Structures are given as structure tokens and as C-alpha cells.
Amino acid sequence: MAKPDDPYATLGVQRSATQDEIRKAYRKLARQHHPDLNPGDTVAEAAFKKATAANDLLSDPDKRARFDRGEIDASGQEKAAGPSYRDYAQQGAGQRYSRAGTPGSGWNPEDLNDIFGSMFGQGQRRGAPQRGQDEKYALRCAFLDAVNGATQRLTLPDGRTLSVKIPAGTKDGQTLRLRGQGAEGVGGGPAGDALITVTTKPHPYFERRGNDIHVTLPVTIAEAVLGGPVQVPTPQGPVKMKIPAGSDSGTELRLRGRGVPAHGKQDAGNLYAKLSVVIGAPDDALKAFLADWTPTDPVNPRAAMEDET
Incomplete structure (x- = not known):
């Protein structure tokens, strides 16, 4: 041997x-x-x-x-x-x-x-009974499946498949235990467990911090200046959120309970949307307005930078 x-x-x-x-x-x-x-x-x-x-x-x-x-x-x-x-x-x-x-x-x-x-x-x-060894596997899942919970099938090297329940709020690198799904016992002993380490794929828009979800939300000039309701994506689906009039890029708004769902003893997290004003391609009317426009209270957006140099 x-x-x-x-x-x-x-x-x-x-x-x-x-x-x-x-x-x-x-x-x-x-x-x-x-x-x-x-x-x-x-x-x-x-x-x-x-x-x-x-x-x-x-x-x-x-x-x-x-x-x-x-x-x-x-x-x-x-x-x-x-x-x-x-x-x-x-x-x-x-x-x-x-x-x-x-x-x-x-x-x-x-x-x-x-x-x-x-x-x-x-x-x-x-031939005293001996418990089978625990076996370790890796599972890669989608960001939203880890946040909201899902069930995924895992194919093992020996050809078996396991139905893995991913609980809501599962963190990247967290290990799930499937009892009795490891190596067979010896001499009538119980089987070991399958220990599955979950790796979460990154999401194109969402970022998880603890139980909170952060997202950068593009808005138009009109939406930033005039305010009003806009549609915001969340892990559970889009919702309406009101933007205050006169919002700048970088303004962060909170949606309570729209982050990671409540799980175990953990309360639901929040979603934080950071506004990003997008100009796009200005039309002639906007160009003409800005050319003739004189603000009542001019603002220097670079004042803080100039004070430090």
C-alpha cells in the first residue's frame, strides 16, 4: 500500500x-x-x-x-x-x-x-464502531442567494449530489454542516458530516457590510434638483424612494429593513443608497439655460480643497 x-x-x-x-x-x-x-x-x-x-x-x-x-x-x-x-x-x-x-x-x-x-x-x-470522517467541500453561490437564502445542488467527487440549503444571511466564507453526509462509519459507526464552505460571487451593484446593503444610485439633474420619487433596487426587488429636493452627488439615503433579511437572532439590515448625479448628453435648451443663468447664491464646490492647498 x-x-x-x-x-x-x-x-x-x-x-x-x-x-x-x-x-x-x-x-x-x-x-x-x-x-x-x-x-x-x-x-x-x-x-x-x-x-x-x-x-x-x-x-x-x-x-x-x-x-x-x-x-x-x-x-x-x-x-x-x-x-x-x-x-x-x-x-x-x-x-x-x-x-x-x-x-x-x-x-x-x-x-x-x-x-x-x-x-x-x-x-x-x-472491530469497534468508529464515526466516519467529516468531508469538506467548497460551494460558490450568487450574491442574492446568500442574502435571501436558497437551495443549491452540489456534485461531489464520488458522483453523489447534495441538496444544500443556504440560509438567508449566509456570509462569504461561512461553513455549513450537513449531518451524516460525510464518510461512512466503520464497524457500524455513524457517518461523518459534510462541511461546505460557501464562497459568494460579487454583485455588480450591491455591496454587503454586515447586514446592511450599499448601492450607488444614479439620478438625473432634474431628480436631484427637484426631488421626488424614484425606483431603487433592493435584494428583495425594486421599491419607491423619495429623493429630497436639492440633493447632491454623495447624498446617502436609507431604506429601513431593506438589507439582509432577519435571520436567527439578527434583525433585518438596512439599504443605503448613495446618489450619483448623471448629466448625460445635455440638449441645446439646457446649454442655453446654463449660459444665461446667474445663481442667486453661487456655490464653489471646490472651496474645501482650495483651503487645504
Whole structure:
């Protein structure tokens, strides 16, 4: 049997790496080699499985500590404890295979059972139930699916598909747990869990800050000067919002409860719309008006800059 690869080398991290460094290294490899992004590429699939197994071991503090101490191997299996075959072979003649080391007692078939029982552990011979390992996967979802919640299907390397429920308010980098969807247990033990790290795609207009959503809202000169209702996009659909007359670019208006929906113990966030006045191509009438227009109270929009220079 081939010797399992060193998990630190597989992820390309030092043995002193922090959990954050391990997580980042795994996410980079998962994105690079995921079967969904490399259909039919058996090399990429094998690399993805190796990275997942390495991350499964090193991201578990207990397993990592046991591996570092030499108690388990890179595949997470227990290393044989107790006396080895060499220990028995190096005993004196007549003692090597006698029961309880009694010299001259001769060989007994049960002696061989005792030897291998102590070499490989009685617990393993009895096949004690063991819980299956947790398996880690990466899932990329749309910005609005993470904000509002959705259900998405994930294809695993072994061909299985999981129906993943993405709760409203899921954050970029958050890990979801699907109980019983990991590796099968051993000896009748329960299956492990599937741990799914969600990566959120950026949105062309919305930006999330905590539970609040920010958007830059283009408005015309007339809408900025005269004010009035305009339609504003929100994660839950467009709504009407009144712009105060005389609004400048950079004015930020708030829509209460129109950000990330309420989830768990978190209240709904707000939506903040920052106005951006768009001139467009001015027609002749606007040009003629501005040419003859003398404001009653002239404003220098660069006054603050000039004071600093």
C-alpha cells in the first residue's frame, strides 16, 4: 500500500501553519482542482481528493495534534501500538514464541494470536464502531442567494449530489454542516458530516457590510434638483424612494429593513443608497439655460480643497 502523502506538503504549508493559513491554502487548491471546474480531468479530481483529506486532518485540532505526535498516520488511521514482531524475534531461543515468555514451553497455535493481538491492538480486532470522517467541500453561490437564502445542488467527487440549503444571511466564507453526509462509519459507526464552505460571487451593484446593503444610485439633474420619487433596487426587488429636493452627488439615503433579511437572532439590515448625479448628453435648451443663468447664491464646490492647498 502506498504511503499517504504528508498533509502539510499536500496543502503547501509549514508544520507551524495557523488554522487560517491552512483554510486559505485548502480553499485555493479546492477552487483550482474542483471536479465541477475540471470535468473529466482525473488528475484534478485526484488532487482535489488529496487536498480535501489533508484539510480534514489538519483543520481538526485533535487529529492534527495526534498526527504531529505520531499517533495516527496521514490518512487518519491509528498507528499500531504495543510490541512489534521484532520485539518477539529478539527474545532468546525458546522464548520467542512461548506463552508468557516461559522458556522451553514450546509453540502453541494460540501464541500466534497473542503475538498479533498485542501487535495490532485488541480493540481493532474486535472491530469497534468508529464515526466516519467529516468531508469538506467548497460551494460558490450568487450574491442574492446568500442574502435571501436558497437551495443549491452540489456534485461531489464520488458522483453523489447534495441538496444544500443556504440560509438567508449566509456570509462569504461561512461553513455549513450537513449531518451524516460525510464518510461512512466503520464497524457500524455513524457517518461523518459534510462541511461546505460557501464562497459568494460579487454583485455588480450591491455591496454587503454586515447586514446592511450599499448601492450607488444614479439620478438625473432634474431628480436631484427637484426631488421626488424614484425606483431603487433592493435584494428583495425594486421599491419607491423619495429623493429630497436639492440633493447632491454623495447624498446617502436609507431604506429601513431593506438589507439582509432577519435571520436567527439578527434583525433585518438596512439599504443605503448613495446618489450619483448623471448629466448625460445635455440638449441645446439646457446649454442655453446654463449660459444665461446667474445663481442667486453661487456655490464653489471646490472651496474645501482650495483651503487645504
